[in-house]
Amino acid sequence: MVKLEEAVVARFSSQGLDFEILVDPELAMAFREGKKVEIRNLLAVEKIFKDARKGEVASRDSLLKVFGTEEVEKVVGQILLRGKIQLTTEQRRKMREEKLKQIVSLIARRAINPQTGLPHPPSRVEEAVRMAKVGIDEFKTAEEQLPAVLKAIQSILPLKFEMRKIALKIPPSYAGKVLHAIRGMAEVKKEEWLSDGSLLLLVELPAGLQPEFFDRVNDLTKGEAQIKVV
Secondary structure, eight states: OOOGGGOEEEEEEETTEEEEEEEOHHHHHHHHTTOOOOHHHHBSSSOOEEETTTTEEOOHHHHHHHHSOOOHHHHHHHHHHHSEEOOOHHHHHHHHHHHHHHHHHHHHHHEEBTTTTBOOOHHHHHHHHHHTTOOOOTTSOHHHHHHHHHHHHTTTSOOEEOEEEEEEEEOTTTHHHHHHHHHTTSEEEEEEEOTTSOEEEEEEEEGGGHHHHHHHHHHHTTTOSEEEEO
């Protein structure tokens, strides 16, 4: 549970009625983005207010009228998803910087420099975004903002989105562990188990992820996996 002095107000208005809750700004935004967050952990006070500053609690009838329930967790979830979260200037700046880093990471991992066939370093991508003076919205997800950011920086930074297909043969002693890890990094197009317990895979992933993917597989198999771009 967040400390009261560190909480901000999240407000939702409907049918002429106002509802407010006191929340941790970062956890509240994480909840809005679909991340798993325990409702009770993001609240400073487990109450639904009519006016949080005055300490006026919302009535049971008003909660039932607007939300169809008086259960705190269900009401809080709706307020966070449908309402507005009041952030300080510093909180907004911090969240925009964090969102920028997420966007930069997506570009660096998914795109390549068509001149070299290699990913751009994150620092170079971030510099291009700042040069293009792209407005980052702290309330939108990195994925939602990616198309606009890419359009803005492509005149500054050469980018190419390319998918790579990679064939792998994993020795029996590593197959199970490696398969689980690979599914978290790439799309498995074909999977075949050989009689000796070895695993053949055909996977597809963004070209920018190839170096990281190779390093991860080699690390998990101590360099014993056979890997080939097809």
